[in-house]
Each structure stands twice: as structure tokens, then as C-alpha cells.
Amino acid sequence: MNLKKYLHNVPLYVPGVKKEGALKMASNENPLGPSPAALNALRALLPSLHMYPDGANKELKEALAHRYSIVPEQLILGNGSDELLQFTALACLSPGENTVAFKQTFSIYETATKLMGGTIRQQPFNNGNFSLDAMLQHIDASTRIAFVCNPNNPTGTYLNEAAIKRFMDAVPAHVLVVIDEAYAEYATADDFPDTIKMTARYPNMLVLRTFSKLYGLAGLRLGYGIASPDIIQGLERVRMPFNTNAAIQAAAVAALNDTTFIAQSLQVNETGKAYLYPALKKIGMQTIPTQTNFIYFDAGRNAQEIFVKLMDLGVTIRPLTSFGFPQSLRVTVGTPEQNEFFMTLLEKVV
């Protein structure tokens, strides 16, 4: 096989570790499991699995459009938001061109960029947050995409409405701004941006959301993008006709309306945060306030070692060495029992 030269630069994804018999708090999955309404919809679907899914995703797009007071023409669906990130690179980026992103962030932006033979310019975390003003300085005539993770994985930090607006007003029109909001449903800050509304005003803005976190459907794979109809039409050209399967189409419509499950999930997250912050602080961990369903903490020593010891004791979390934080870890907020179990083990380790 003659691999394209630039593909040798594409990093392979490092997933959260799942270990037989150990509790997994490593991938920000919903600790309550999948939405029960989604499970019912899945059971009802089984007898029609011989049929192709609806390639146009009509029902799901209408449900999402209704939820966000937009039109279906402003939506594109992907096999996870990972696939939508890949679409942006496929549609916009050519070899020799570049993208911009934060340095300590979700790795798929780099993967998607390098897949197309592009280069990525990364703005490092500084003084407890990321600066979009600084990111702007990396943009030139060959920049095609700005990837903004908000709230950011793995720090849990966020950029507010004013910061996003200032960036959008300053960024040149030839740059597609992708706001990855995988955790936005968990955000509690009053000034967390309403980017879906902003897509009506900015024709170069794409907002990404997912069913993998709050809705508990990571295993079925569904992400969605919201933008101007022009951007959506462009991205539709790189989408294969049946990229989202019939199972997730049925499950997602049900999950979207499962208000009881959504409220419970948010409640469990708030309870978990209220318990974990003081508990982590008490044993000397330095934390950053989160707008997500995970907590970043700096242990002040080798994160990989802590990770391995915790795994041996029975819980996996995420060491952030591959993100560029060799002394920090990220733990998914669990149920009260899971959080207490995790803290008991962490206390033993440190």
C-alpha cells in the first residue's frame, strides 16, 4: 500500500481506558446510562432494521429544528461530532493550508487538519484560560478553519458571549469558525454564549453538538451541526448518504424529548460537582471550575503514575499527558456512589 505522504503525520486517537472490572470515569459518558425513552424507541425499531435509514434525516432534523427554533436547512447530522469535524476539513481544507485551535484541547481538530495535509496552529492555555484575541493572531490568508472548543475539553473552562462575539466580528470571512459545544448543555454560567442564535448573524459560524454526553448515547454515534444554510449545503457534499443509522435516528428523537432523564442527568452532575470540588481540594489537588460533566485537576506530580495506580485499584480516569498537561488528570462526574468510590481510591494513592 502506498500511503499518501502527509498521512504519516496523522496522530492516532488515544481513547479513555476501559478495564474489565474497573469503574470507568474516563470518557465523560452519562453515569445514568442511556435515556430510557431512547431505549424504548430502539426496541420498537428492531423489526424494521432491514430497511435503509432515512438518508435525509427528516424526522430528526425537524425535531432538532423545533427544539432550537431554527429551520431544518440549518442542520447537518454526523456519525458523532467527530465525523462532522472531519467534514469541515474535507470540505474546506487543502494541502498546504492551515487551521487554528487551542493547544490543550480535543485532539480531533489536529487529526482532521492533518488528514487533509494541512497544518494546525495552536494557542496555548495561559493564566487559567484561552484567549481568542491571541488565536486571531495566528490567522492568515491560508487559514481555513478555526476550531473553538467551548467549554473546553479537558480544562472545563469556557469563553463567554462577549469573547465569542468579539472573535466573530474580527475573524476574516474566509475562515470557518467551528464552535464545538459537546458539553454546552451542562454549562451553568449566565454569560455562556447563545451561539445557535448567533449563526443567524454570522454566515461563517458552525456550532457542533452531540448526543454522546448529556443524552447518554455515545455508543450509537450522533452529532449535529448548526449553521447558515450555505455552510450546511457545502458540508452536505462530503457526507455519505447513510452516515447516521436508523437506530440513532429513532433513539435521538426520543432522547431529545426525555425531559425527566435530562433533568436527572443535570441534577446528578451538579450534586457530583458540589461533592468533588471540596473533596479534591482537601487532599491538595488544584482544580479549575468546570462548565461540563468532568473536572480537571492538577496533582502536582506525574499524572500517568496516578492513573495506573487508580486503575489497579478499580477506577479509570484520564491522565492529561497527551493533552500537554503531564501533572493533571480529568475525571468524569459520576453518581454520588461513584464519586465517593473514586475519592476513596484517590486518597489511597496520594
Ligand SMILES: *Cc1c(COP(=O)(O)O)cnc(C)c1O
Ligand atoms: C466527547 C466530545 C465530542 C463528541 O464526540 P462524538 O463524536 O459526538 O461522540 C466532541 N468534542 C469534544 C470536545 C468532546 O469532548
